[in-house]
Amino acid sequence: MQKSYKLTCIYFVLTCLMLFVAARSQLTEDFYVKTCPNLFNIVRKEVRNAIKFEMRMAASLLRLHFHDCFVNGCDASILLDGNDGEKFAAPNLNSARGYEVVDTIKNAVESACSGIVSCADILAIAARDSVLLSGGPLWKVLLGRRDGLVSNQTxxxxxxxSPFETLEAIIAKFIAVGLNTTDVVALSGAHTIGLSRCAFFSNRLSNFSGTGAPDSTLDSTLISELQSACPVNSDGNNTVPFDRNSRDLFDNHYFSNLLNGRGILHSDQTLFSSDAAVSTTRSLVQLYSNNSALFFSDFINSMIKMGNISPVTGLNGQIRKNCRVVNP
Known part of the structure:
Protein backbone atom coordinates (compact mmCIF):
# COMPACT_ATOMS: atom_id res chain seq x y z
CA MET A 1 0.00 0.00 0.00
CA GLN A 2 2.78 2.43 0.93
CA LYS A 3 4.65 1.67 -2.29
CA SER A 4 1.50 2.20 -4.33
CA TYR A 5 0.90 5.52 -2.57
CA LYS A 6 4.45 6.69 -3.34
CA LEU A 7 4.07 5.73 -7.00
CA THR A 8 0.79 7.63 -7.15
CA CYS A 9 2.43 10.73 -5.68
CA ILE A 10 5.33 10.50 -8.12
CA TYR A 11 2.92 10.09 -11.03
CA PHE A 12 0.94 13.09 -9.81
CA VAL A 13 4.05 15.27 -9.55
CA LEU A 14 5.27 14.22 -13.00
CA THR A 15 1.86 14.88 -14.50
CA CYS A 16 1.76 18.36 -12.96
CA LEU A 17 5.26 19.06 -14.26
CA MET A 18 4.30 17.93 -17.75
CA LEU A 19 1.18 20.09 -17.68
CA PHE A 20 3.23 23.06 -16.48
CA VAL A 21 5.78 22.63 -19.26
CA ALA A 22 3.00 22.18 -21.83
CA ALA A 23 1.28 25.31 -20.60
CA ARG A 24 4.52 27.27 -20.77
CA SER A 25 5.15 25.95 -24.28
CA GLN A 26 2.02 27.60 -25.64
CA LEU A 27 2.47 30.97 -27.28
CA THR A 28 0.44 33.71 -25.61
CA GLU A 29 -0.24 37.40 -26.08
CA ASP A 30 0.88 38.34 -22.56
CA PHE A 31 3.97 36.16 -22.23
CA TYR A 32 6.21 39.07 -21.15
CA VAL A 33 3.60 41.18 -19.38
CA LYS A 34 5.36 40.78 -16.02
CA THR A 35 8.95 40.00 -17.03
CA CYS A 36 9.38 42.73 -19.68
CA PRO A 37 6.30 44.99 -19.53
CA ASN A 38 7.70 47.71 -21.82
CA LEU A 39 8.75 45.28 -24.56
CA PHE A 40 6.32 46.39 -27.25
CA ASN A 41 7.16 50.07 -26.81
CA ILE A 42 10.89 49.34 -27.00
CA VAL A 43 10.62 47.31 -30.19
CA ARG A 44 8.27 49.73 -31.92
CA LYS A 45 10.52 52.68 -31.13
CA GLU A 46 13.52 50.98 -32.72
CA VAL A 47 11.54 49.78 -35.74
CA ARG A 48 10.16 53.28 -36.24
CA ASN A 49 13.68 54.74 -36.10
CA ALA A 50 14.93 52.19 -38.63
CA ILE A 51 12.08 52.85 -41.05
CA LYS A 52 12.53 56.61 -40.77
CA PHE A 53 16.13 56.13 -41.78
CA GLU A 54 15.24 53.73 -44.62
CA MET A 55 11.66 52.90 -45.59
CA ARG A 56 12.77 49.69 -47.25
CA MET A 57 13.66 48.29 -43.84
CA ALA A 58 9.99 47.57 -43.09
CA ALA A 59 9.90 44.99 -45.87
CA SER A 60 13.31 43.65 -44.86
CA LEU A 61 12.28 42.98 -41.25
CA LEU A 62 9.04 41.37 -42.37
CA ARG A 63 10.99 39.13 -44.75
CA LEU A 64 13.44 38.08 -42.01
CA HIS A 65 10.55 36.70 -39.96
CA PHE A 66 9.17 34.86 -43.00
CA HIS A 67 12.53 33.34 -43.95
CA ASP A 68 13.19 32.38 -40.35
CA CYS A 69 9.92 30.53 -39.85
CA PHE A 70 10.21 28.45 -43.02
CA VAL A 71 13.46 26.85 -41.81
CA ASN A 72 13.51 24.96 -38.48
CA GLY A 73 10.39 26.90 -37.46
CA CYS A 74 10.34 30.38 -35.91
CA ASP A 75 13.54 30.06 -33.87
CA ALA A 76 15.72 33.00 -35.03
CA SER A 77 18.10 30.54 -36.70
CA ILE A 78 18.40 32.92 -39.66
CA LEU A 79 20.18 35.40 -37.38
CA LEU A 80 23.07 33.09 -36.45
CA ASP A 81 26.42 33.98 -37.99
CA GLY A 82 28.58 31.39 -39.73
CA ASN A 83 29.40 30.51 -43.33
CA ASP A 84 27.41 27.29 -43.04
CA GLY A 85 24.32 29.07 -41.70
CA GLU A 86 21.08 30.21 -43.28
CA LYS A 87 22.40 33.71 -43.96
CA PHE A 88 24.56 32.25 -46.72
CA ALA A 89 21.88 30.05 -48.27
CA ALA A 90 21.06 30.99 -51.86
CA PRO A 91 17.64 32.53 -51.04
CA ASN A 92 19.20 34.76 -48.35
CA LEU A 93 22.68 35.61 -49.63
CA ASN A 94 22.85 39.25 -50.77
CA SER A 95 19.10 39.37 -50.24
CA ALA A 96 18.01 38.97 -46.60
CA ARG A 97 18.93 42.09 -44.66
CA GLY A 98 18.16 44.04 -41.51
CA TYR A 99 20.44 42.10 -39.18
CA GLU A 100 21.97 45.27 -37.76
CA VAL A 101 18.51 46.63 -36.96
CA VAL A 102 17.69 43.43 -35.09
CA ASP A 103 20.94 43.87 -33.16
CA THR A 104 19.87 47.38 -32.18
CA ILE A 105 16.44 46.19 -31.05
CA LYS A 106 17.95 43.32 -29.09
CA ASN A 107 20.41 45.64 -27.32
CA ALA A 108 17.58 47.98 -26.33
CA VAL A 109 15.51 45.07 -25.03
CA GLU A 110 18.46 43.63 -23.13
CA SER A 111 19.03 46.98 -21.45
CA ALA A 112 15.47 46.89 -20.12
CA CYS A 113 15.11 43.21 -19.29
CA SER A 114 18.27 41.16 -19.72
CA GLY A 115 18.03 37.51 -20.69
CA ILE A 116 14.25 37.51 -20.91
CA VAL A 117 13.12 38.06 -24.50
CA SER A 118 14.12 35.74 -27.34
CA CYS A 119 15.43 36.90 -30.68
CA ALA A 120 12.67 34.83 -32.31
CA ASP A 121 10.00 36.86 -30.50
CA ILE A 122 11.76 40.09 -31.40
CA LEU A 123 11.55 39.10 -35.08
CA ALA A 124 7.82 38.42 -34.74
CA ILE A 125 7.12 41.76 -33.06
CA ALA A 126 9.34 43.69 -35.48
CA ALA A 127 7.55 42.13 -38.45
CA ARG A 128 4.16 43.17 -37.05
CA ASP A 129 5.35 46.71 -36.34
CA SER A 130 6.89 47.00 -39.80
CA VAL A 131 3.51 46.27 -41.35
CA LEU A 132 1.68 48.63 -39.00
CA LEU A 133 4.11 51.51 -39.49
CA SER A 134 3.76 51.09 -43.26
CA GLY A 135 0.00 51.64 -43.08
CA GLY A 136 -1.01 48.00 -42.68
CA PRO A 137 -3.11 46.22 -40.07
CA LEU A 138 -2.40 45.70 -36.36
CA TRP A 139 -2.62 42.34 -34.64
CA LYS A 140 -1.70 40.82 -31.30
CA VAL A 141 1.53 38.86 -31.63
CA LEU A 142 1.68 35.52 -29.87
CA LEU A 143 4.90 35.18 -27.87
CA GLY A 144 6.91 32.69 -25.87
CA ARG A 145 9.32 31.37 -28.49
CA ARG A 146 12.85 30.46 -27.52
CA ASP A 147 15.88 30.61 -29.79
CA GLY A 148 17.17 27.61 -31.68
CA LEU A 149 20.76 26.38 -31.45
CA VAL A 150 21.38 25.42 -35.09
CA SER A 151 21.23 27.31 -38.38
CA ASN A 152 20.47 24.96 -41.28
CA GLN A 153 21.78 26.21 -44.62
CA THR A 154 20.83 23.04 -46.48
CA SER A 162 12.01 30.78 -54.90
CA PRO A 163 10.91 33.63 -57.20
CA PHE A 164 11.62 31.31 -60.14
CA GLU A 165 9.44 28.38 -59.07
CA THR A 166 6.10 27.21 -60.38
CA LEU A 167 2.95 27.89 -58.43
CA GLU A 168 2.59 24.18 -57.71
CA ALA A 169 6.08 24.06 -56.17
CA ILE A 170 5.42 27.15 -54.05
CA ILE A 171 2.13 25.78 -52.74
CA ALA A 172 3.86 22.49 -51.88
CA LYS A 173 6.48 24.32 -49.80
CA PHE A 174 3.77 26.14 -47.88
CA ILE A 175 1.85 22.92 -47.26
CA ALA A 176 5.07 21.30 -45.99
CA VAL A 177 5.16 23.77 -43.08
CA GLY A 178 1.43 23.59 -42.31
CA LEU A 179 0.20 26.52 -44.40
CA ASN A 180 -2.35 26.46 -47.21
CA THR A 181 -3.22 28.11 -50.51
CA THR A 182 -4.90 31.07 -48.84
CA ASP A 183 -1.70 31.64 -46.87
CA VAL A 184 0.32 31.59 -50.11
CA VAL A 185 -1.73 34.44 -51.59
CA ALA A 186 -2.15 36.46 -48.40
CA LEU A 187 1.52 36.31 -47.41
CA SER A 188 2.62 37.07 -50.97
CA GLY A 189 0.74 40.33 -50.47
CA ALA A 190 3.68 41.43 -48.32
CA HIS A 191 5.25 42.39 -51.65
CA THR A 192 3.08 45.46 -51.55
CA ILE A 193 6.18 47.02 -49.93
CA GLY A 194 9.88 46.60 -50.54
CA LEU A 195 12.27 46.25 -53.45
CA SER A 196 13.47 43.44 -55.68
CA ARG A 197 16.93 43.01 -57.18
CA CYS A 198 17.02 42.78 -60.96
CA ALA A 199 18.62 39.34 -60.63
CA PHE A 200 15.31 37.95 -59.36
CA PHE A 201 13.35 38.82 -62.49
CA SER A 202 15.98 39.31 -65.19
CA ASN A 203 15.01 35.97 -66.73
CA ARG A 204 11.69 37.59 -67.66
CA LEU A 205 13.39 40.31 -69.73
CA SER A 206 14.77 39.52 -73.15
CA ASN A 207 17.49 42.16 -72.87
CA PHE A 208 19.39 40.03 -70.33
CA SER A 209 19.66 36.92 -72.47
CA GLY A 210 19.74 38.79 -75.76
CA THR A 211 17.42 36.23 -77.29
CA GLY A 212 13.76 35.44 -77.12
CA ALA A 213 10.75 37.53 -76.21
CA PRO A 214 9.93 38.86 -72.73
CA ASP A 215 7.58 36.95 -70.47
CA SER A 216 4.17 37.14 -72.12
CA THR A 217 2.44 37.71 -68.77
CA LEU A 218 4.30 41.00 -68.25
CA ASP A 219 2.60 44.29 -69.11
CA SER A 220 4.41 45.87 -72.08
CA THR A 221 4.83 49.21 -70.31
CA LEU A 222 6.32 47.46 -67.29
CA ILE A 223 8.77 45.62 -69.55
CA SER A 224 10.15 48.92 -70.79
CA GLU A 225 10.38 50.29 -67.26
CA LEU A 226 12.24 47.25 -66.02
CA GLN A 227 14.60 47.17 -68.97
CA SER A 228 15.55 50.78 -68.23
CA ALA A 229 16.06 50.00 -64.54
CA CYS A 230 18.10 46.88 -65.29
CA PRO A 231 20.59 47.71 -68.05
CA VAL A 232 22.07 45.06 -70.28
CA ASN A 233 25.16 43.40 -68.80
CA SER A 234 24.56 44.88 -65.33
CA ASP A 235 25.37 42.76 -62.30
CA GLY A 236 21.72 42.31 -61.37
CA ASN A 237 22.01 44.22 -58.11
CA ASN A 238 19.94 47.23 -59.15
CA THR A 239 16.59 47.34 -57.34
CA VAL A 240 13.04 48.27 -58.29
CA PRO A 241 9.90 48.55 -56.13
CA PHE A 242 7.54 45.60 -56.11
CA ASP A 243 4.68 48.09 -56.31
CA ARG A 244 5.73 51.04 -58.45
CA ASN A 245 2.65 53.11 -57.51
CA SER A 246 2.61 52.87 -53.71
CA ARG A 247 6.03 51.42 -52.95
CA ASP A 248 6.12 52.18 -49.21
CA LEU A 249 2.43 51.79 -48.37
CA PHE A 250 1.09 48.47 -47.12
CA ASP A 251 -2.15 48.15 -49.10
CA ASN A 252 -3.87 45.79 -51.53
CA HIS A 253 -2.52 47.42 -54.69
CA TYR A 254 -0.15 44.47 -55.16
CA PHE A 255 -3.13 42.36 -56.21
CA SER A 256 -4.38 44.97 -58.68
CA ASN A 257 -0.91 44.86 -60.20
CA LEU A 258 -1.23 41.12 -60.76
CA LEU A 259 -4.55 41.61 -62.56
CA ASN A 260 -2.78 44.03 -64.90
CA GLY A 261 0.32 41.93 -65.55
CA ARG A 262 2.52 44.12 -63.35
CA GLY A 263 3.80 41.52 -60.91
CA ILE A 264 7.58 41.95 -60.82
CA LEU A 265 8.55 38.40 -59.89
CA HIS A 266 7.46 35.27 -61.72
CA SER A 267 6.34 33.89 -58.35
CA ASP A 268 4.05 36.90 -57.93
CA GLN A 269 2.47 36.97 -61.38
CA THR A 270 1.96 33.20 -61.40
CA LEU A 271 -0.65 33.66 -58.65
CA PHE A 272 -2.94 35.10 -61.31
CA SER A 273 -1.60 34.26 -64.76
CA SER A 274 -0.54 30.61 -64.64
CA ASP A 275 -2.75 27.71 -65.63
CA ALA A 276 -2.47 26.36 -62.10
CA ALA A 277 -3.85 29.62 -60.71
CA VAL A 278 -7.24 29.07 -62.33
CA SER A 279 -8.21 26.43 -59.77
CA THR A 280 -6.10 27.60 -56.83
CA THR A 281 -5.15 31.24 -56.36
CA ARG A 282 -6.67 33.45 -59.07
CA SER A 283 -10.01 33.97 -57.34
CA LEU A 284 -8.28 35.10 -54.15
CA VAL A 285 -6.13 37.59 -56.07
CA GLN A 286 -9.31 39.03 -57.55
CA LEU A 287 -11.04 39.17 -54.16
CA TYR A 288 -8.12 40.88 -52.44
CA SER A 289 -7.75 43.43 -55.26
CA ASN A 290 -11.32 44.58 -54.57
CA ASN A 291 -11.45 44.15 -50.81
CA SER A 292 -8.55 45.46 -48.74
CA ALA A 293 -10.33 44.57 -45.49
CA LEU A 294 -10.47 40.92 -46.52
CA PHE A 295 -6.81 40.97 -47.50
CA PHE A 296 -5.82 42.53 -44.17
CA SER A 297 -7.91 39.99 -42.25
CA ASP A 298 -6.47 36.99 -44.09
CA PHE A 299 -2.95 38.45 -43.89
CA ILE A 300 -3.24 38.70 -40.10
CA ASN A 301 -4.47 35.12 -39.84
CA SER A 302 -1.66 33.88 -42.09
CA MET A 303 1.00 35.79 -40.16
CA ILE A 304 -0.21 34.28 -36.90
CA LYS A 305 -0.22 30.80 -38.45
CA MET A 306 3.25 31.32 -39.87
CA GLY A 307 4.49 32.53 -36.48
CA ASN A 308 3.32 29.23 -35.02
CA ILE A 309 5.43 27.04 -37.30
CA SER A 310 7.33 24.71 -34.95
CA PRO A 311 8.37 27.31 -32.38
CA VAL A 312 11.00 26.31 -29.84
CA THR A 313 9.25 26.60 -26.47
CA GLY A 314 9.22 25.39 -22.89
CA LEU A 315 12.56 24.07 -21.71
CA ASN A 316 14.06 23.76 -25.19
CA GLY A 317 16.44 26.17 -26.90
CA GLN A 318 17.67 29.27 -25.11
CA ILE A 319 17.30 33.03 -24.83
CA ARG A 320 20.30 34.34 -26.78
CA LYS A 321 22.10 37.33 -25.30
CA ASN A 322 23.41 38.11 -28.79
CA CYS A 323 21.13 37.15 -31.68
CA ARG A 324 24.12 36.29 -33.87
CA VAL A 325 25.64 33.58 -31.68
CA VAL A 326 24.53 30.77 -29.39
CA ASN A 327 25.14 31.47 -25.72
CA PRO A 328 28.40 29.92 -24.45
Missing part, protein backbone atom coordinates in the same frame (compact mmCIF):
# COMPACT_ATOMS: atom_id res chain seq x y z
CA UNK A 155 17.25 23.23 -45.28
CA UNK A 156 17.07 26.92 -46.22
CA UNK A 157 18.12 26.08 -49.77
CA UNK A 158 15.44 23.41 -49.96
CA UNK A 159 12.49 24.89 -48.08
CA UNK A 160 12.39 28.60 -48.90
CA UNK A 161 10.15 29.46 -51.87
Missing amino acids: EANISLP
Whole structure:
Protein backbone atom coordinates (compact mmCIF):
# COMPACT_ATOMS: atom_id res chain seq x y z
CA MET A 1 0.00 0.00 0.00
CA GLN A 2 2.78 2.43 0.93
CA LYS A 3 4.65 1.67 -2.29
CA SER A 4 1.50 2.20 -4.33
CA TYR A 5 0.90 5.52 -2.57
CA LYS A 6 4.45 6.69 -3.34
CA LEU A 7 4.07 5.73 -7.00
CA THR A 8 0.79 7.63 -7.15
CA CYS A 9 2.43 10.73 -5.68
CA ILE A 10 5.33 10.50 -8.12
CA TYR A 11 2.92 10.09 -11.03
CA PHE A 12 0.94 13.09 -9.81
CA VAL A 13 4.05 15.27 -9.55
CA LEU A 14 5.27 14.22 -13.00
CA THR A 15 1.86 14.88 -14.50
CA CYS A 16 1.76 18.36 -12.96
CA LEU A 17 5.26 19.06 -14.26
CA MET A 18 4.30 17.93 -17.75
CA LEU A 19 1.18 20.09 -17.68
CA PHE A 20 3.23 23.06 -16.48
CA VAL A 21 5.78 22.63 -19.26
CA ALA A 22 3.00 22.18 -21.83
CA ALA A 23 1.28 25.31 -20.60
CA ARG A 24 4.52 27.27 -20.77
CA SER A 25 5.15 25.95 -24.28
CA GLN A 26 2.02 27.60 -25.64
CA LEU A 27 2.47 30.97 -27.28
CA THR A 28 0.44 33.71 -25.61
CA GLU A 29 -0.24 37.40 -26.08
CA ASP A 30 0.88 38.34 -22.56
CA PHE A 31 3.97 36.16 -22.23
CA TYR A 32 6.21 39.07 -21.15
CA VAL A 33 3.60 41.18 -19.38
CA LYS A 34 5.36 40.78 -16.02
CA THR A 35 8.95 40.00 -17.03
CA CYS A 36 9.38 42.73 -19.68
CA PRO A 37 6.30 44.99 -19.53
CA ASN A 38 7.70 47.71 -21.82
CA LEU A 39 8.75 45.28 -24.56
CA PHE A 40 6.32 46.39 -27.25
CA ASN A 41 7.16 50.07 -26.81
CA ILE A 42 10.89 49.34 -27.00
CA VAL A 43 10.62 47.31 -30.19
CA ARG A 44 8.27 49.73 -31.92
CA LYS A 45 10.52 52.68 -31.13
CA GLU A 46 13.52 50.98 -32.72
CA VAL A 47 11.54 49.78 -35.74
CA ARG A 48 10.16 53.28 -36.24
CA ASN A 49 13.68 54.74 -36.10
CA ALA A 50 14.93 52.19 -38.63
CA ILE A 51 12.08 52.85 -41.05
CA LYS A 52 12.53 56.61 -40.77
CA PHE A 53 16.13 56.13 -41.78
CA GLU A 54 15.24 53.73 -44.62
CA MET A 55 11.66 52.90 -45.59
CA ARG A 56 12.77 49.69 -47.25
CA MET A 57 13.66 48.29 -43.84
CA ALA A 58 9.99 47.57 -43.09
CA ALA A 59 9.90 44.99 -45.87
CA SER A 60 13.31 43.65 -44.86
CA LEU A 61 12.28 42.98 -41.25
CA LEU A 62 9.04 41.37 -42.37
CA ARG A 63 10.99 39.13 -44.75
CA LEU A 64 13.44 38.08 -42.01
CA HIS A 65 10.55 36.70 -39.96
CA PHE A 66 9.17 34.86 -43.00
CA HIS A 67 12.53 33.34 -43.95
CA ASP A 68 13.19 32.38 -40.35
CA CYS A 69 9.92 30.53 -39.85
CA PHE A 70 10.21 28.45 -43.02
CA VAL A 71 13.46 26.85 -41.81
CA ASN A 72 13.51 24.96 -38.48
CA GLY A 73 10.39 26.90 -37.46
CA CYS A 74 10.34 30.38 -35.91
CA ASP A 75 13.54 30.06 -33.87
CA ALA A 76 15.72 33.00 -35.03
CA SER A 77 18.10 30.54 -36.70
CA ILE A 78 18.40 32.92 -39.66
CA LEU A 79 20.18 35.40 -37.38
CA LEU A 80 23.07 33.09 -36.45
CA ASP A 81 26.42 33.98 -37.99
CA GLY A 82 28.58 31.39 -39.73
CA ASN A 83 29.40 30.51 -43.33
CA ASP A 84 27.41 27.29 -43.04
CA GLY A 85 24.32 29.07 -41.70
CA GLU A 86 21.08 30.21 -43.28
CA LYS A 87 22.40 33.71 -43.96
CA PHE A 88 24.56 32.25 -46.72
CA ALA A 89 21.88 30.05 -48.27
CA ALA A 90 21.06 30.99 -51.86
CA PRO A 91 17.64 32.53 -51.04
CA ASN A 92 19.20 34.76 -48.35
CA LEU A 93 22.68 35.61 -49.63
CA ASN A 94 22.85 39.25 -50.77
CA SER A 95 19.10 39.37 -50.24
CA ALA A 96 18.01 38.97 -46.60
CA ARG A 97 18.93 42.09 -44.66
CA GLY A 98 18.16 44.04 -41.51
CA TYR A 99 20.44 42.10 -39.18
CA GLU A 100 21.97 45.27 -37.76
CA VAL A 101 18.51 46.63 -36.96
CA VAL A 102 17.69 43.43 -35.09
CA ASP A 103 20.94 43.87 -33.16
CA THR A 104 19.87 47.38 -32.18
CA ILE A 105 16.44 46.19 -31.05
CA LYS A 106 17.95 43.32 -29.09
CA ASN A 107 20.41 45.64 -27.32
CA ALA A 108 17.58 47.98 -26.33
CA VAL A 109 15.51 45.07 -25.03
CA GLU A 110 18.46 43.63 -23.13
CA SER A 111 19.03 46.98 -21.45
CA ALA A 112 15.47 46.89 -20.12
CA CYS A 113 15.11 43.21 -19.29
CA SER A 114 18.27 41.16 -19.72
CA GLY A 115 18.03 37.51 -20.69
CA ILE A 116 14.25 37.51 -20.91
CA VAL A 117 13.12 38.06 -24.50
CA SER A 118 14.12 35.74 -27.34
CA CYS A 119 15.43 36.90 -30.68
CA ALA A 120 12.67 34.83 -32.31
CA ASP A 121 10.00 36.86 -30.50
CA ILE A 122 11.76 40.09 -31.40
CA LEU A 123 11.55 39.10 -35.08
CA ALA A 124 7.82 38.42 -34.74
CA ILE A 125 7.12 41.76 -33.06
CA ALA A 126 9.34 43.69 -35.48
CA ALA A 127 7.55 42.13 -38.45
CA ARG A 128 4.16 43.17 -37.05
CA ASP A 129 5.35 46.71 -36.34
CA SER A 130 6.89 47.00 -39.80
CA VAL A 131 3.51 46.27 -41.35
CA LEU A 132 1.68 48.63 -39.00
CA LEU A 133 4.11 51.51 -39.49
CA SER A 134 3.76 51.09 -43.26
CA GLY A 135 0.00 51.64 -43.08
CA GLY A 136 -1.01 48.00 -42.68
CA PRO A 137 -3.11 46.22 -40.07
CA LEU A 138 -2.40 45.70 -36.36
CA TRP A 139 -2.62 42.34 -34.64
CA LYS A 140 -1.70 40.82 -31.30
CA VAL A 141 1.53 38.86 -31.63
CA LEU A 142 1.68 35.52 -29.87
CA LEU A 143 4.90 35.18 -27.87
CA GLY A 144 6.91 32.69 -25.87
CA ARG A 145 9.32 31.37 -28.49
CA ARG A 146 12.85 30.46 -27.52
CA ASP A 147 15.88 30.61 -29.79
CA GLY A 148 17.17 27.61 -31.68
CA LEU A 149 20.76 26.38 -31.45
CA VAL A 150 21.38 25.42 -35.09
CA SER A 151 21.23 27.31 -38.38
CA ASN A 152 20.47 24.96 -41.28
CA GLN A 153 21.78 26.21 -44.62
CA THR A 154 20.83 23.04 -46.48
CA GLU A 155 17.25 23.23 -45.28
CA ALA A 156 17.07 26.92 -46.22
CA ASN A 157 18.12 26.08 -49.77
CA ILE A 158 15.44 23.41 -49.96
CA SER A 159 12.49 24.89 -48.08
CA LEU A 160 12.39 28.60 -48.90
CA PRO A 161 10.15 29.46 -51.87
CA SER A 162 12.01 30.78 -54.90
CA PRO A 163 10.91 33.63 -57.20
CA PHE A 164 11.62 31.31 -60.14
CA GLU A 165 9.44 28.38 -59.07
CA THR A 166 6.10 27.21 -60.38
CA LEU A 167 2.95 27.89 -58.43
CA GLU A 168 2.59 24.18 -57.71
CA ALA A 169 6.08 24.06 -56.17
CA ILE A 170 5.42 27.15 -54.05
CA ILE A 171 2.13 25.78 -52.74
CA ALA A 172 3.86 22.49 -51.88
CA LYS A 173 6.48 24.32 -49.80
CA PHE A 174 3.77 26.14 -47.88
CA ILE A 175 1.85 22.92 -47.26
CA ALA A 176 5.07 21.30 -45.99
CA VAL A 177 5.16 23.77 -43.08
CA GLY A 178 1.43 23.59 -42.31
CA LEU A 179 0.20 26.52 -44.40
CA ASN A 180 -2.35 26.46 -47.21
CA THR A 181 -3.22 28.11 -50.51
CA THR A 182 -4.90 31.07 -48.84
CA ASP A 183 -1.70 31.64 -46.87
CA VAL A 184 0.32 31.59 -50.11
CA VAL A 185 -1.73 34.44 -51.59
CA ALA A 186 -2.15 36.46 -48.40
CA LEU A 187 1.52 36.31 -47.41
CA SER A 188 2.62 37.07 -50.97
CA GLY A 189 0.74 40.33 -50.47
CA ALA A 190 3.68 41.43 -48.32
CA HIS A 191 5.25 42.39 -51.65
CA THR A 192 3.08 45.46 -51.55
CA ILE A 193 6.18 47.02 -49.93
CA GLY A 194 9.88 46.60 -50.54
CA LEU A 195 12.27 46.25 -53.45
CA SER A 196 13.47 43.44 -55.68
CA ARG A 197 16.93 43.01 -57.18
CA CYS A 198 17.02 42.78 -60.96
CA ALA A 199 18.62 39.34 -60.63
CA PHE A 200 15.31 37.95 -59.36
CA PHE A 201 13.35 38.82 -62.49
CA SER A 202 15.98 39.31 -65.19
CA ASN A 203 15.01 35.97 -66.73
CA ARG A 204 11.69 37.59 -67.66
CA LEU A 205 13.39 40.31 -69.73
CA SER A 206 14.77 39.52 -73.15
CA ASN A 207 17.49 42.16 -72.87
CA PHE A 208 19.39 40.03 -70.33
CA SER A 209 19.66 36.92 -72.47
CA GLY A 210 19.74 38.79 -75.76
CA THR A 211 17.42 36.23 -77.29
CA GLY A 212 13.76 35.44 -77.12
CA ALA A 213 10.75 37.53 -76.21
CA PRO A 214 9.93 38.86 -72.73
CA ASP A 215 7.58 36.95 -70.47
CA SER A 216 4.17 37.14 -72.12
CA THR A 217 2.44 37.71 -68.77
CA LEU A 218 4.30 41.00 -68.25
CA ASP A 219 2.60 44.29 -69.11
CA SER A 220 4.41 45.87 -72.08
CA THR A 221 4.83 49.21 -70.31
CA LEU A 222 6.32 47.46 -67.29
CA ILE A 223 8.77 45.62 -69.55
CA SER A 224 10.15 48.92 -70.79
CA GLU A 225 10.38 50.29 -67.26
CA LEU A 226 12.24 47.25 -66.02
CA GLN A 227 14.60 47.17 -68.97
CA SER A 228 15.55 50.78 -68.23
CA ALA A 229 16.06 50.00 -64.54
CA CYS A 230 18.10 46.88 -65.29
CA PRO A 231 20.59 47.71 -68.05
CA VAL A 232 22.07 45.06 -70.28
CA ASN A 233 25.16 43.40 -68.80
CA SER A 234 24.56 44.88 -65.33
CA ASP A 235 25.37 42.76 -62.30
CA GLY A 236 21.72 42.31 -61.37
CA ASN A 237 22.01 44.22 -58.11
CA ASN A 238 19.94 47.23 -59.15
CA THR A 239 16.59 47.34 -57.34
CA VAL A 240 13.04 48.27 -58.29
CA PRO A 241 9.90 48.55 -56.13
CA PHE A 242 7.54 45.60 -56.11
CA ASP A 243 4.68 48.09 -56.31
CA ARG A 244 5.73 51.04 -58.45
CA ASN A 245 2.65 53.11 -57.51
CA SER A 246 2.61 52.87 -53.71
CA ARG A 247 6.03 51.42 -52.95
CA ASP A 248 6.12 52.18 -49.21
CA LEU A 249 2.43 51.79 -48.37
CA PHE A 250 1.09 48.47 -47.12
CA ASP A 251 -2.15 48.15 -49.10
CA ASN A 252 -3.87 45.79 -51.53
CA HIS A 253 -2.52 47.42 -54.69
CA TYR A 254 -0.15 44.47 -55.16
CA PHE A 255 -3.13 42.36 -56.21
CA SER A 256 -4.38 44.97 -58.68
CA ASN A 257 -0.91 44.86 -60.20
CA LEU A 258 -1.23 41.12 -60.76
CA LEU A 259 -4.55 41.61 -62.56
CA ASN A 260 -2.78 44.03 -64.90
CA GLY A 261 0.32 41.93 -65.55
CA ARG A 262 2.52 44.12 -63.35
CA GLY A 263 3.80 41.52 -60.91
CA ILE A 264 7.58 41.95 -60.82
CA LEU A 265 8.55 38.40 -59.89
CA HIS A 266 7.46 35.27 -61.72
CA SER A 267 6.34 33.89 -58.35
CA ASP A 268 4.05 36.90 -57.93
CA GLN A 269 2.47 36.97 -61.38
CA THR A 270 1.96 33.20 -61.40
CA LEU A 271 -0.65 33.66 -58.65
CA PHE A 272 -2.94 35.10 -61.31
CA SER A 273 -1.60 34.26 -64.76
CA SER A 274 -0.54 30.61 -64.64
CA ASP A 275 -2.75 27.71 -65.63
CA ALA A 276 -2.47 26.36 -62.10
CA ALA A 277 -3.85 29.62 -60.71
CA VAL A 278 -7.24 29.07 -62.33
CA SER A 279 -8.21 26.43 -59.77
CA THR A 280 -6.10 27.60 -56.83
CA THR A 281 -5.15 31.24 -56.36
CA ARG A 282 -6.67 33.45 -59.07
CA SER A 283 -10.01 33.97 -57.34
CA LEU A 284 -8.28 35.10 -54.15
CA VAL A 285 -6.13 37.59 -56.07
CA GLN A 286 -9.31 39.03 -57.55
CA LEU A 287 -11.04 39.17 -54.16
CA TYR A 288 -8.12 40.88 -52.44
CA SER A 289 -7.75 43.43 -55.26
CA ASN A 290 -11.32 44.58 -54.57
CA ASN A 291 -11.45 44.15 -50.81
CA SER A 292 -8.55 45.46 -48.74
CA ALA A 293 -10.33 44.57 -45.49
CA LEU A 294 -10.47 40.92 -46.52
CA PHE A 295 -6.81 40.97 -47.50
CA PHE A 296 -5.82 42.53 -44.17
CA SER A 297 -7.91 39.99 -42.25
CA ASP A 298 -6.47 36.99 -44.09
CA PHE A 299 -2.95 38.45 -43.89
CA ILE A 300 -3.24 38.70 -40.10
CA ASN A 301 -4.47 35.12 -39.84
CA SER A 302 -1.66 33.88 -42.09
CA MET A 303 1.00 35.79 -40.16
CA ILE A 304 -0.21 34.28 -36.90
CA LYS A 305 -0.22 30.80 -38.45
CA MET A 306 3.25 31.32 -39.87
CA GLY A 307 4.49 32.53 -36.48
CA ASN A 308 3.32 29.23 -35.02
CA ILE A 309 5.43 27.04 -37.30
CA SER A 310 7.33 24.71 -34.95
CA PRO A 311 8.37 27.31 -32.38
CA VAL A 312 11.00 26.31 -29.84
CA THR A 313 9.25 26.60 -26.47
CA GLY A 314 9.22 25.39 -22.89
CA LEU A 315 12.56 24.07 -21.71
CA ASN A 316 14.06 23.76 -25.19
CA GLY A 317 16.44 26.17 -26.90
CA GLN A 318 17.67 29.27 -25.11
CA ILE A 319 17.30 33.03 -24.83
CA ARG A 320 20.30 34.34 -26.78
CA LYS A 321 22.10 37.33 -25.30
CA ASN A 322 23.41 38.11 -28.79
CA CYS A 323 21.13 37.15 -31.68
CA ARG A 324 24.12 36.29 -33.87
CA VAL A 325 25.64 33.58 -31.68
CA VAL A 326 24.53 30.77 -29.39
CA ASN A 327 25.14 31.47 -25.72
CA PRO A 328 28.40 29.92 -24.45
